[in-house]
Amino acid sequence: MVGPGVLLEPGEERGAAIDALGALLGGPVGLTAVLADLNRRGRRSRLVPARAVHRAHTWDRPDRRTARWWPQGVSSSADADATGLVDGRRLLAVSWYAAGAGAPQGSRVTFVDLDTLAYRHVLLVVPRLVDGQVTMEPLRVHAGGLVWYGNHLHVAATGRGFLTCRTAEVMRVPDHLGAPAEHPFGVSGPQVGSFGYRYLLPVRRAYRAVAAEEPPGLRYSFLSLDRTSSPPVLVCGEYGRGEQSTRLARFPLDPDTSLPRVGDDGRVRPLSVEEGVRGMQGACVVDGRWYLSVSTGPRVPGSVLVGRPGDLVRRRWAAPPGPEDLSYWPSTDELWSVSEHPRRRWFYSLRCERLG
Template sequence: MEQPGGGTVGVHLERSEEHGVQIDLLAERLGGRTTLGALLDDLKFTATPSLRGRLAGRAVQRAIAFDRHDQADRVWWPQGVTTSADADPTGTVEGRRVVVTTWYAKAEAGVGRGSRLTFLDLDTLRYRHVLLVEPVVDAEGRLELRPVRIHAGGVVWAGPWFHVAATARGFVSCHVGDLMRVADDNAHPDEIGVFDEESGGRVSSFGHHYVLPVRFAHRAYSDEGNVPLRYSFLSLDRSTQPPGLLAGEYGRNDQSTRLAQFDLDAETWLPQTDESGLSRPVLHEAGTVQMQGAVIARGRHHISVSRGPSPGTIFTGQPGRLRRHRFATPMGPEDLSYWPETDTLWSVSEWPRTRWIYSMRRSWFD
């Protein structure tokens, strides 16, 4: 049953209040915001081209390996992927071609570090991590800083926004204009917070030089008698004009495996809402288990599927009529993003020592 505006009855999103006041207080404490250009001029780590990644997946065209530490890290795990082609039709931001990945942290010694974004310049292969944070003002008016503890299984760079998947919670949205630099980066790598003068008046962010606060949460709800939608991954949906948002579910056994198409407002790049202030999608049953990412490119769905310790699979076609392409990706494929200018699909693999950002020729699946 369709709603006015194209959505379907069953599931919906409700946008939270804007967290502008808290973000402004954090910016004041850190001496102001920084810019995306400044971040891209300050990339810290170096990735390397990898032949191993190409050999690990039949469809892989180009593979880029994270540095030795990030390759082996068992605390942080890469998940989502988006590119400057999602952010701007020219394919560049600040004159650069950029891939952005998300990571989530597994708790270590009782410390949960939350989630982060990684910005990688495709031409220099330099990159840097940016911690996602939630500034909060407590009952006594004191500013606190908290990690954003979500799986971050998918991300879309839509205009000025990063929409980051939060599974059962829906997704969160961060504005690129809220980027901030943290001076205290390596002195307290196991701490996060805004500390008083007795503690040096510092701000700590688990060793990250840069933070990006959440400005909106888009909370997931379901109507009575309907199965809640899990926002396992996200991509920019170019099958509509203006582009929309494609979300989907990772499911196993009897879990649902649906794809959801949301309209985005052409001016704000936030999900469109109806007269009730809700965002309702059009739902499709994909019927494919263990989906990790999905994009619509050249009129067809392209869906990444993990196969445990084996190379991953890409399914192509229309929901319900999908064709399987085995051994197309390395082990542990995650989210997908499409770059129209180069006609390539981009993804990232998650397992330690086999972690690559990689591209695939879309035409390989024709």
């Protein structure tokens, strides 16, 4: 069904600000530069408290234990390209948000080589032009969902809708401009403060959540790509507890641009809006079949619900504690996800055939 009032409005592109930031930093280097400069390494995990996990990996010790950064969204090179490869590699992309002490560092995306488990964090930034001068600030969103489709990375921003970056616009902070990690963030005289991050990915455009009528606009808590639809479809949903809404929506994408398809009125309208379940953390659609992840806290394994909205079967203890966003890999028939809690933090896959 098509729900009332669920709309998206595309914002203005930040092309001029991105160009100005590129002029300062020496131009974009793209994702290829990041993949040639992976500086951390995860490891395989064999003992994971879940019934349906097919393969599981974890981060290096600092990322596995930190309470400053929390992994949330997940996408992959199988979303980005129908071949399943980007730059000849099988890649996972994971979004994190910063928590505590005002969360000044915002959000980041991690690109993981699934064959070597080497990875690197890239900080998400919002560039601006102020009186003709470029400045920037961290992107402060929950980043609960992620879709990598073509050259675009779509980042969930809850009540704000979602934000879109271009992976080709990744920029590197040159050594002669980089400031120490404790330096104030932003452009300050001859230095660029980036919390010590070498690579930055600027936000190009926002897709704002609006509502033409009651109920209020959709909260974009998580995102996924349905490549089993033709053309592919963007799947969005709401995390909700108590009296909060828990809707699931599907939006059309233009396969030529990898962006939402805008109507004649300048808005993006959903193909359908359905009712989900309380506590959803992620959702995927595979050949019309829905998979929803639901957490039961930091110590108890999570559940995956399978079926169609209104007729879902709960697979208890299918996922590790704290399961988040979901992403489907068609060639292996696997769902990828991440778990968020420190010391119980994995990126892992689930075989769909084991979920029913």
